Amino acid sequence: MLNTVVGLMLALTQLTGVGxxxxxxxxxxxxxxxPLAAGKKGSVVVSFNLLQGYEINRTPPVSLxxxxxxxxxxxxxxxxxxxxxPKSKDEYYVDLPVLNVPVVASKAGKYEIPGKLxxxxxxxSDGFCSRQVVDVKVPVSVQ
Numbered sequence: 001m002l003n004t005v006v007g008l009m010l011a012l013t014q015l016t017g018v019g020x021x022x023x024x025x026x027x028x029x030x031x032x033x034x035p036l037a038a039g040k041k042g043s044v045v046v047s048f049n050l051l052q053g054y055e056i057n058r059t060p061p062v063s064l065x066x067x068x069x070x071x072x073x074x075x076x077x078x079x080x081x082x083x084x085x086p087k088s089k090d091e092y093y094v095d096l097p098v099l100n101v102p103v104v105a106s107k108a109g110k111y112e113i114p115g116k117l118x119x120x121x122x123x124x125s126d127g128f129c130s131r132q133v134v135d136v137k138v139p140v141s142v143q
Contacts, residue, residue: 022130022132023051024051024132024134025050025051025054025056025119025121025132026048026049026050026051026054026056026062026096026117026119026121026132026134027048027049027050027051028046028047028048028064028117028134028136029046029047029048029049030044030045030046030138030139031044031045031047032044032045032140032141033045033100035143036103036105036140036141036142036143037142037143038105038106038107038108038142038143039104039105039106040104041102041103041104042102042103042104042105042142043100043101043102043103044100044101044103044138044140045098045099045100045101046064046079046098046099046100046101046138047096047098048062048096048097048098050096053123053124053125054121054122054123054124055092055093055121055122055124056092056093056096056119056120056121057091057092057093057119057120057121057122057129058081058083058084058085058088058091058092058093059083059091060120061080061081061082061083061097062080062081062097062099062117062118062119063078063079063080063081063117063118063119064078064079064080064099064101064115064116064117064118064136065077065078065079065115065116065118066078066079066101066113066114066115066138067113067114067115068113069111069112069113069114071105071106071107071109071111072103072104072105072106072111072113072140073103073104073105073106074101074102074103074113075102079099079100079101081097081099082097085097092122101113101138103140105140105142107142108142108143109141109142110139110140110141110142111139111140111141111142112137112138112139112140113137113138113140114135114136114137114138115135115136115137115138116133116134116135116136117133117134117135117136118131118132118133118134119131119132120132
């Protein structure tokens with residue numbers, strides 16, 4: 001019974017946004033692998049910068065869910081990091097993951113793909129761990 005109550009309390013904490021006052025621990029950076037041309041397949045690499053004093057859990061994986069926008073074709077909208085990190089000796093990444101988002105634009109222009117980045121992190125100093133959900137916009141510039 002106690003385990004059920006504790007589990008429900010943890011689930012409600014995640015749903016109510018407690019901890020939403022925390023700093024954004026993981027910041028994405030978006031760069032095309034090469035200049036993107038209209039009508040041709042290209043990709044945007046999503047890499048990350050980590051706020052000092054925190055670690056990112058390998059499981060569950062870092063996930064990025066994108067919402068399709070007119071003018072851009074996405075092969076898929078859900079991206080997950082690999083939990084494998086050969087340098088890691090615990091449950092945290094040593095080398096932060098990189099995600100690759102393939103896109104095809106119907107015409108030249110500037111686009112923004114809205115999405116949600118979800119990851120789990122822990123504070124090194126106090127051992128506090130939490131889930132963080134961040135709204136992102138993937139910029140895509142097509143020639």
